[in-house]
Amino acid sequence: xxxxxxxxxxxxxxxxxxxxxxxxxxxxxxxxxxxxxxxxxxxxxxxxxxxxxxxxxxxxxxxxxxxxxxxxxxxxxxxxxxxxxxxxxxxxxxxxxxxxxxxxxxxxxxxxxxxxxxxxxxxxxxxxxxxxxxxxxxxxxxxxxxxxxxxxxxxxxxxxxxxxxxxxxxxxxxxxxxxxxxxxxxxxxxxxxxxxxxxxxxxxxxxxxxxxxxxxxxxxxxxxxxxxxxxxxxxxxxxxxxxxxxxxxxxxxxxxxxxxxxxxxxxxxxxxxxxxxxxxxxxxxxxxxxxxxxxxxxxxxxx
Amino acid sequence: xxxxxxxxxxxxxxxxxxxxxxxxxxxxxxxxxxxxxxxxxxxxxxxxxxxxxxxxxxxxxxxxxxxxxxxxxxxxxxxxxxxxxxxxxxxxxxxxxxxxxxxxxxxxxxxxxxxxxxxxxxxxxxxxxxxxxxxxxxxxxxxxxxxxxxxxxxxxxxxxxxxxxxxxxxxxxxxxxx
Numbered sequence: 001x002x003x004x005x006x007x008x009x010x011x012x013x014x015x016x017x018x019x020x021x022x023x024x025x026x027x028x029x030x031x032x033x034x035x036x037x038x039x040x041x042x043x044x045x046x047x048x049x050x051x052x053x054x055x056x057x058x059x060x061x062x063x064x065x066x067x068x069x070x071x072x073x074x075x076x077x078x079x080x081x082x083x084x085x086x087x088x089x090x091x092x093x094x095x096x097x098x099x100x101x102x103x104x105x106x107x108x109x110x111x112x113x114x115x116x117x118x119x120x121x122x123x124x125x126x127x128x129x130x131x132x133x134x135x136x137x138x139x140x141x142x143x144x145x146x147x148x149x150x151x152x153x154x155x156x157x158x159x160x161x162x163x164x165x166x167x168x169x170x171x172x173x174x175x176x177x178x179x180x181x182x183x184x185x186x187x188x189x190x191x192x193x194x195x196x197x198x199x200x201x202x203x204x205x206x207x208x209x210x211x212x213x214x215x216x217x218x219x220x221x222x223x224x225x226x227x228x229x230x231x232x233x234x235x236x237x238x239x240x241x242x243x244x245x246x247x248x249x250x251x252x253x254x255x256x257x258x259x260x261x262x263x264x265x266x267x268x269x270x271x272x273x274x275x276x277x278x279x280x281x282x283x284x285x286x287x288x289x290x291x292x293x294x295x296x297x298x299x300x301x302x303x
Numbered sequence: 304x305x306x307x308x309x310x311x312x313x314x315x316x317x318x319x320x321x322x323x324x325x326x327x328x329x330x331x332x333x334x335x336x337x338x339x340x341x342x343x344x345x346x347x348x349x350x351x352x353x354x355x356x357x358x359x360x361x362x363x364x365x366x367x368x369x370x371x372x373x374x375x376x377x378x379x380x381x382x383x384x385x386x387x388x389x390x391x392x393x394x395x396x397x398x399x400x401x402x403x404x405x406x407x408x409x410x411x412x413x414x415x416x417x418x419x420x421x422x423x424x425x426x427x428x429x430x431x432x433x434x435x436x437x438x439x440x441x442x443x444x445x446x447x448x449x450x451x452x453x454x455x456x457x458x459x460x461x462x463x464x465x466x467x468x469x470x471x472x473x474x475x476x477x478x479x480x481x
Contacts, residue, residue, distance in 0.1 A: 008369060018415030020372045023408060027367040 002073040006034060010128050029129065034076065036131035036150050040086075041079030083126035083151070090155055091121050097158050101165050102173045106180065108195045112139035120154055142200045142282045162270040163278040164199035170262040174222040176202045182226060182303035203258075204286060208302050210254040210261070211235050218261055227302050235302070239294045247294050251287040327354035327371045334375060338382045343392050356397045364404045373416065374400055380424045386433020395435050399423060402439040409447040422446070 010030045011022060022030075045056050094117055101113060120135035133153040141160050148156055168176050179201050184191025205225035209215050212234045218224060227235070239247050264275045293301060331350040338344055345353065357374055361367065377399055381387050387395060406419060423438065431438045449455050 004369060011369065015412060015415070018417070019407070019412060020370060020416055021366055021368040021404065021407060022412060024365040024367055026412070 002076065003034075005073060006076055007031075010034075013125070013128050029132075033126070033128055033130040033132075037079045037083050037126055038076060040130070040150070040152065041075075041082045044082065080126060083130060086151060086155075087121070087124060087126065090151060090158070093155070093158055094118070094121055097162050097165070100162070100169070102168055102176060102198075104173065104177050104180065104198060105192055106196075106198075107193050108138045109198065112137050117154065117158070124151060124154075126151070138195055140195055140197050142197050142203075143278070143285075159270065159274065160278065163275045164197075166270060166275050167262055167264075167279060168199055168202050171202055171206065171225060172220050175220065175224045178222050179205050179225045179303060186303050200282070200286070203282070204290070205302060206258055207251065207254055207283075207286065207290070208235055210258045211238055211250065215254065215257060216261075232299065232302065236299055240297075242294075244291050244295050247291045248287055251290055255283045255287065323368075323371065324354050324358065327357060327374070330371045330375055331378075334378050338378060341382045341387075343382055343387065343389055345392075349393060353393050353396065356393070357400060360397065360401045360404060364401070364408055366404045366407070373403060373420075376416075376420060377403070377424075380420060381427065384424075384428050384433065386428065391435075398435045398439050399427070402443050405439075406443055406447060410450045413450070 007027070007030055010033070011019070014022065014026060014030070048056055098113060104110075116136040116138070120133070120137075123135075124132075131150045133149055133151075135154075137157065141157065142164060143160065145153075145156060176198055180191045180196070180198060183196065183201055184194060187194070202225055205227065206218075208227055209218060209225060209231065212227075212231045214231065239250060242250065259276075259279060262279075264272055264279060290301070293299070328347070328350045331345055331353055332347065335344045353374070357371075374396065377396055381395070381399070403419060403423065407414065426438050426442055427433060427435065431442065
């Protein structure tokens with residue numbers, strides 16, 4: 001039976017060949033791992049059209065006349081090989097992200113990338129724990145789908161971060177770090193140790209700057225994302241006494257201007273439409289949040 | 304289509320566990336060939352009872368065993384013991400089998416099958432003089448306590464240092480307190 005062979009080989013790894021018995025919980029995890037690997041592999045063909053997918057399934061033995069033998073060792077082994085390829089690609093993508101990411105003086109941000117993700121990639125074993133994503137990822141993203149498991153979570157995390165980093169890079173390291181420092185001062189926390197999403201901090205500031213008369217002539221520099229007192233007054237005057245709908249429209253226009261200023265284009269390692277989609281998604285949430293704050297005459301969120 | 308493959312995978316696992324029963328009985332009966340010379344044997348009814356009790360032990364302790372190797376190895380290693388009698392044959396095997404898995408759970412599977420079985424058989428034949436309850440109680444708890452206190456070095460081949468398990472050194476009260 002294919003399953004016995006697979007579980008035996010998994011047990012060999014888990015127990016280092018020293019035991020024929022395992023806890024039920026361990027067995028369930030092994031089974032979940034097999035399931036994850038197969039599901040991941042089969043879902044990777046979802047881009048194929050009906051006929052192509054049928055042919056592919058036939059090729060890997062998923063469609064057989066004997067319906068009792070859909071699950072086969074060959075299918076599992078192919079799926080496992082595929083997972084190792086995905087792991088290799090992820091490791092390579094991680095290296096690119098590491099090279100491109102802004103060097104910001106924040107312990108949680110740095111530890112997540114230098115240790116957390118690196119350890120995950122080093123220790124991830126699709127043979128026995130493909131569905132697991134146990135690692136120290138403490139740096140929060142603006143949007144993080146925690147329902148996703150296994151390597152898919154890490155891939156999503158890296159892709160999302162890459163999009164955030166691409167936009168932050170448009171402002172430059174010094175500008176982002178300056179916002180973080182000011183945020184730390186305002187919140188009375190050590191900005192080097194505080195877990196906060198840099199992208200949201202920087203983007204919110206940039207959006208506010210775009211509302212001001214200086215917005216369209218924004219130049220890169222250390223203080224480009226900081227709001228001076230007169231700029232804050234300008235923001236207040238622009239949205240004061242406006243209806244929520246009008247405020248949302250003003251913010252949407254500023255968001256469009258900001259997107260043009262950033263110039264979301266093909267960046268080489270992450271697709272333009274991916275960055276744009278993420279920008280739209282996170283900006284929509286930010287606009288909702290800011291609209292509510294402005295309606296309540298709350299302008300404390302800026303530094 | 305893939306959902307069917309996944310469903311089939313889960314069903315296959317259930318079938319796998321259930322199908323062990325028949326295999327167990329067959330293997331246990333086959334052990335008679337070796338054990339009869341020591342006055343130990345299983346009738347088909349007793350073999351079935353042993354298989355059922357094995358399954359209950361695994362169920363109650365939350366363990367999975369692919370194959371039936373642990374019980375048959377226990378039989379192989381114990382059949383020559385002067386303390387093992389036909390009258391307590393099944394009871395002894397089940398108690399030792401349960402103790403084996405209990406220790407495995409308590410020691411988070413850090414202990415290998417062979418080391419644990421060797422330790423159990425040596426104690427059964429040695430210090431315990433065939434008293435399976437002493438082994439399952441005092442000695443098992445002492446071993447677990449040593450493990451939990453970090454006093455077992457698994458890197459050493461002879462990590463189950465007999466001296467530390469010497470009954471004279473065991474403070475029975477402290478074992479139960481632990």
